[in-house]
Amino acid sequence: MPALAAGPAIGLALFYLWPLGTLLARVVQPGSVADALDAPGLGRVLWFTLWQALASTVLTVAVGFAPAYLLARYRFLGRRALLALVTVPFMLPTVVVGAAFLALLPQSWHGTARAVVVAHVFFNIAVVVRLVGAMWAVLPTDLTAAARTLGASPAQVLRHVVLPLLRPALAAAATVVFLFTFTSFGAVKLLGGAANPTLEVEIARRATQLGDVDGAAVLSLLQLVVLAVLVWWSARWQRRAAHPFTGASGARRPRSIRERRMVLGGAVLTALVMVTPLIVLVSRSFRLGGRWSFHAWRTLGSAEVRPGVSLGVDPLASLVTSLRFAVVASAISVCIGGVAALAIATARRRGRWLDVGLMLPLGTSAVTIGLGMLITFDTPPFDWRASWWLIPLGHALVATPFVVRALLPLLRSIPPEQRDAAATLGASPLRAWVAIDLRRIALPLLASSGLAAAISLGEFGATTFLTRAGRDTMPIAIARLLGRAGEVPRAQGFALASILLVATAVIIGVAERQGVLDARGS
Amino acid sequence: MKSMFLGGILAASLVIAACSDDSASDDTLDGGGEPGAITLVAYDSFPTADTALNAALDQFSDDTGIDVSVVIAGDTGTMVTKAVLTAGNPEGDVMWGVDNTWLSAAVTGGVFEGEPSKVDFGDVCVNYDVAWFSERQLDPPVTLDDLLLPQYADLLVVQNPGTSSPGLAFLLATVAHAGEAGWQQYWTALRANGVEVVDSWSVAYYERFSGAAGSEGDKPLVVSYGSSPPAEVVFADPPRTDAPTGVSSGTCFRQEEYAGVLRGSDQPAEAAQLVEFLLSPAFQQELPLTLFVYPANPTVLLPDVFTQFAVVPAEPLTLDPALIAANREQWQDQWTEIVLR
Numbered sequence: 001m002p003a004l005a006a007g008p009a010i011g012l013a014l015f016y017l018w019p020l021g022t023l024l025a026r027v028v029q030p031g032s033v034a035d036a037l038d039a040p041g042l043g044r045v046l047w048f049t050l051w052q053a054l055a056s057t058v059l060t061v062a063v064g065f066a067p068a069y070l071l072a073r074y075r076f077l078g079r080r081a082l083l084a085l086v087t088v089p090f091m092l093p094t095v096v097v098g099a100a101f102l103a104l105l106p107q108s109w110h111g112t113a114r115a116v117v118v119a120h121v122f123f124n125i126a127v128v129v130r131l132v133g134a135m136w137a138v139l140p141t142d143l144t145a146a147a148r149t150l151g152a153s154p155a156q157v158l159r160h161v162v163l164p165l166l167r168p169a170l171a172a173a174a175t176v177v178f179l180f181t182f183t184s185f186g187a188v189k190l191l192g193g194a195a196n197p198t199l200e201v202e203i204a205r206r207a208t209q210l211g212d213v214d215g216a217a218v219l220s221l222l223q224l225v226v227l228a229v230l231v232w233w234s235a236r237w238q239r240r241a242a243h244p245f246t247g248a249s250g251a252r253r254p255r256s257i258r259e260r261r262m263v264l265g266g267a268v269l270t271a272l273v274m275v276t277p278l279i280v281l282v283s284r285s286f287r288l289g290g291r292w293s294f295h296a297w298r299t300l301g302s303a304e305v306r307p308g309v310s311l312g313v314d315p316l317a318s319l320v321t322s323l324r325f326a327v328v329a330s331a332i333s334v335c336i337g338g339v340a341a342l343a344i345a346t347a348r349r350r351g352r353w354l355d356v357g358l359m360l361p362l363g364t365s366a367v368t369i370g371l372g373m374l375i376t377f378d379t380p381p382f383d384w385r386a387s388w389w390l391i392p393l394g395h396a397l398v399a400t401p402f403v404v405r406a407l408l409p410l411l412r413s414i415p416p417e418q419r420d421a422a423a424t425l426g427a428s429p430l431r432a433w434v435a436i437d438l439r440r441i442a443l444p445l446l447a448s449s450g451l452a453a454a455i456s457l458g459e460f461g462a463t464t465f466l467t468r469a470g471r472d473t474m475p476i477a478i479a480r481l482l483g484r485a486g487e488v489p490r491a492q493g494f495a496l497a498s499i500l501l502v503a504t505a506v507i508i509g510v511a512e513r514q515g516v517l518d519a520r521g522s
Numbered sequence: 523m524k525s526m527f528l529g530g531i532l533a534a535s536l537v538i539a540a541c542s543d544d545s546a547s548d549d550t551l552d553g554g555g556e557p558g559a560i561t562l563v564a565y566d567s568f569p570t571a572d573t574a575l576n577a578a579l580d581q582f583s584d585d586t587g588i589d590v591s592v593v594i595a596g597d598t599g600t601m602v603t604k605a606v607l608t609a610g611n612p613e614g615d616v617m618w619g620v621d622n623t624w625l626s627a628a629v630t631g632g633v634f635e636g637e638p639s640k641v642d643f644g645d646v647c648v649n650y651d652v653a654w655f656s657e658r659q660l661d662p663p664v665t666l667d668d669l670l671l672p673q674y675a676d677l678l679v680v681q682n683p684g685t686s687s688p689g690l691a692f693l694l695a696t697v698a699h700a701g702e703a704g705w706q707q708y709w710t711a712l713r714a715n716g717v718e719v720v721d722s723w724s725v726a727y728y729e730r731f732s733g734a735a736g737s738e739g740d741k742p743l744v745v746s747y748g749s750s751p752p753a754e755v756v757f758a759d760p761p762r763t764d765a766p767t768g769v770s771s772g773t774c775f776r777q778e779e780y781a782g783v784l785r786g787s788d789q790p791a792e793a794a795q796l797v798e799f800l801l802s803p804a805f806q807q808e809l810p811l812t813l814f815v816y817p818a819n820p821t822v823l824l825p826d827v828f829t830q831f832a833v834v835p836a837e838p839l840t841l842d843p844a845l846i847a848a849n850r851e852q853w854q855d856q857w858t859e860i861v862l863r
Contacts, residue, residue: 312569
């Protein structure tokens, strides 16, 4: 399927590999690899980065497993709201949720690795719920029913039937969570204190605090190699573990009293855990001068805070900017991600190159991509470095792997006999593709466009390193408001964050109508 | 196979359409484009619209016919790093806000055409919680040496100089104060006296410091700016007439910011005209209440809230920019070993 892979591959080469290669070729001197690797404290940084990522990944998968099951298998009142709630923290900028988290954690936890790991679990639970849940939702119920009929206990069914079938999705989720926590920046800076930098923080420090682009690029390459090996291995494993299956599936209402209690208890517990930091966040926008106040909200729309004094942050304009970028980013990532998922699913072995390639931007330090684009797109006809669309494009680089991750397990679960049968019956490849593949992924594709839009809405890291002209995005505007002295701007920052929270939740909720988790087997 | 290929083409062209659709409607943003339009590259706290600074820039455009668009390049360090990488083929025509900790790197990197001009200044100082000290009838610290006294043990929170620019300025203050040979000892003593280190200004100021309005912290001393007290007054609700925080005037490190024409600008004459305007009273007078810095132009009158609540130390601590550039990395590494390990 090389032809199909060409589109995403060209996009990746043009907007990722070329800038990265240009930067490396420009700044890395002979000997600088040795210098950068010899830097004091690098071993410590690597060790902390690795172990906190491993701990965060294991815990996130463990904690996310139960809500993934509930949301994929049962219908209940408020299910979609709960799904949106679980997803929102993942989409919000860390600077916002991190500040709410600081308020909730006991003082003795501030600046500790524990705080970082707990925050990582909270942020990334959505990945497990969505990726594992998407798979779980299409697992045929007759398989588990058959096992039960044959006398297997629920635990045995889980171990011998469900887990093996879920393995590709579990591996995909673990890979994504590991990628995110290994490259964690905001959460580590806010919660981990100065003594616990990750490699990503160290790369940014080299480039932006020391002007040592050379050293930053070498470390960035080191990080990339580590993560590429992991992703390569995981992609191979996911493909091997994938089982085609068909059959009735989907969610149902809980039947027995016991089931109802379990669903209710699980849903309430999940909701409480997820909603508490968000409530803290919203409530902070109403606190001024030690009392409750609407002042921050009332002045949010006006340019002037005091007569003659303006913050230069127009929340409504930033909302419009962010929504506009989200639409563009979502269109790009759904096109590229959808085509790429098809190519990867049908190409078997060689598809892995594209699969791994599209994941690479997630593992690449944002500062490296930003600087690479700056020196690559600087001469006509590629003089794009201050073009507004580089920002949604950067968002799309981040969102595309999620679209691929969401679609790939579904495409792989289509038995090849179905396509063969269609071909035998005289269908052209395109006709067979529409009838079989597209049918299975149509609704998830819509849902993943919502996911991509939400990722774009909350994206902060890459945006800060790309040169920006015109209006700020919402996360940038929030960071601006929270980054200065004075109580009103701070409360306004939290008010704006509340708007972002609601916008993200609405987009996810709407996308969920078409629902990844509602996708039926064919 | 053929139709798959067509599918790929279709998808690719959809993507291109999604991009090009909007780009046609919005073409203002690239640096050094059509004559009569120039680009001002600035750090990320520079406002892009709606403030008195932007209004002044609009007035400049009306008077001269030169349109000015503002491009944000990241924080100061990122902005200078980018400018050095693109020296000779810059992203814009004028750069605003290179401070004295970065000036030397920018100048030796060949960023500017000619000498950049000093446009504003401010100080990074220890701020204290007025109420906390008056409740305990304790005098707040004044100098850096005071911070080592037992009555101020466990009260101070500072930022990591590796990740925060006020953190770096405070480290430089201690170097200027204790000397290149003595600052390590100062920090050993400060650590023994219970200094707390966090990674960013906002965590220090809002989560750890007790003096900022609405803060949850319990530390009455923090590294912040000399202009933070007036900001607390200007941005308070309900309005207040006194500042909740004060400044330890002997702890201040002077930050100066520079602006200049970027080397390789295709409109150097217009760019020079803009720099001249940035130094004029019409622009300079708007600096205090938008960026909370002091205008470099001495003829500009300060707003009342500044003369009342901000502290401008008579003799702030300073260091030679070239010395900073030569030692920044080494000092940061040594600091990390002393304070964090």
